[in-house]
Amino acid sequence: MDWFTAAVVGAVGGASLEAVDVIKAIKWHRQMPWNVQSDTIDPPQRRANVRPQEEHLPAPGWKAYWVAGVLRLLVSGALTGVVAATYPQSTNPLVAFLIGLGALSAVQQVTTLVPLMVKNAGRAALGGVVDVAQQQAQALQQSGQPDPGQSNGAVPGPQTGSPSAGSPRPDTGVAAQQDPAGGGGAA
Structure with a gap:
């Protein structure tokens, strides 16, 4: 199934969920959902998703419901199309329809x-940087070299009392380990 066909089937899934919402509203309020005012809801009780003073707002009207319906179709079709483009071999009409049904909920x-993931990723990255810096400082202290973050104004150089002073260290980099013939193996 190509991504466009899957997007259309996903939009049909979103439309069917929108139709179920309208049917439930008509059954509950005995009128079209865009004519339901918040103060006419029986029983008038405080819901968790209603902010203070929103109980007396006017009915949203049919234009608002059409915009919400079109946006639901857009979200359902877009998410289904993206999934179908990513996994074309495993997308069939049933999968596309089910993705369209749950697309709005998944996006919500x-x-x-997302704010929690960004916050935790920032903390994890910062924690990783701090850990690496602490490991480098410990390695420098164990080797007897002064910590570059704690310089006293002296220029870092070879220690005069160390046994390796004045003798060059062997180069153990990648270039020194490569075969001169270009084989790339370790010497």
């Missing part, structure tokens, strides 16, 4: 988790 969940 991801958007609530």
Whole structure:
């Protein structure tokens, strides 16, 4: 199934979920959902998703419901098309329809988790930088060299009392380990 066909099937899944929402609203309020005002909801109770003073807002109207429906179709089709383009061999019409059904909910969940993921990723990256810096400082202290972060104004150089002073260290880099014939193996 190509990505465009999968996107259309996903949009049909989103439309079917929108139709279920409209059917539930008509059954509950006995009128079209865009004509339901928040103060006419029976029983009038405080819901968790209603902010203070929102109980007396006017009905949203049919234009708002059409915009919401079109946006749901767009989200369902786009997410299904992306999944189908990523995994073309495993996308069939049933999978595309189910992705379209759950697309809006999945996007809502991801958007609530993104600030947490960014915050934790920043902490993890900062923690990794701090760990590397601490390991480097410990390695320098164990080798007897002064910590570059704690310089006293002296220019770092070979220690005069060390046994390796004045004698060059052998080069153990990658270039020194390569075969002169170009084989790339260790010598």
